[in-house]
Amino acid sequence: MEIFSFTIHFKINILRFVMKLLLSEKEIQRKVGALARKISRDFSGREVLLIGVLKGAFIFMADLARKMTTPVKMDFIRLASYGSETQSSGKVKITKDLETPLQGKDVLVVEDIIDTGITLQHLLQRLQTRRPRSLRVVALLDKPGRRKVDLQADYVGFQVENHFVVGYGLDCAEEYRNLRGIYVLGKNSE
Ligand code: PRP
Secondary structure, rough: EEEEEEEOOOOEEEEEEEEEEEEOOOHHHHHHHHHHHHHHHOOOOOOEEEEEOOOOOOHHHHHHHHHHOOOOEEEEEEEEEEOOOOEEEEEEEEEEEOOOOOOEEEEEEEEEOOOOOOOHHHHHHHHHHHOOOOOEEEEEOOHHHHHHOOOOOOEEEOOOOOOOEEOOOOOOOOOOOOOOOOOEEEEEOO
């Protein structure tokens, strides 16, 4: 198993963390290919509007879009949760809206990860009011054990345990989004 070790410097103390490979680049690319084939079959002959939820979904969406065989258009949206960093109040606002009207379109929301589901639930409610022809969701990662609302994606890449994961778009304080694999970030027990 591949293990990276690194150090995060805080004002007073230094904590040591380890990163363990959870999903390799090869595993991810194979899964993204399978998702793209399934989605392309389901939307056969129709144009799909991919909506990437910034920032985490941008790498997944780039790979997914290039593996799809149906025509696609792309747009992005950014959301922010109210409340503290660790405790979501459940209120979500759009901080960067779409530039594309949704009315009559086949829309596929592209998420890197679904955790509590609060972000996605709010987003779907907002998008539904714009009267798309269809509205579906693809998420590369799903943490069903963390769900606080009753919600499931139409297409899921991998179900993961309640780990803190980084890489392939996912960050820790804006770092590691550019890693090709997905890693579990944990405290070093040594
Ligand atoms: C992540 C992820 C989802 C959301 C899921 O975004 O991309 O949008 O959290 O969490 P939830 O299911 O508990 O609502 P994040 O807020 O970390 O922003 P980022 O994509 O810019 O890193």
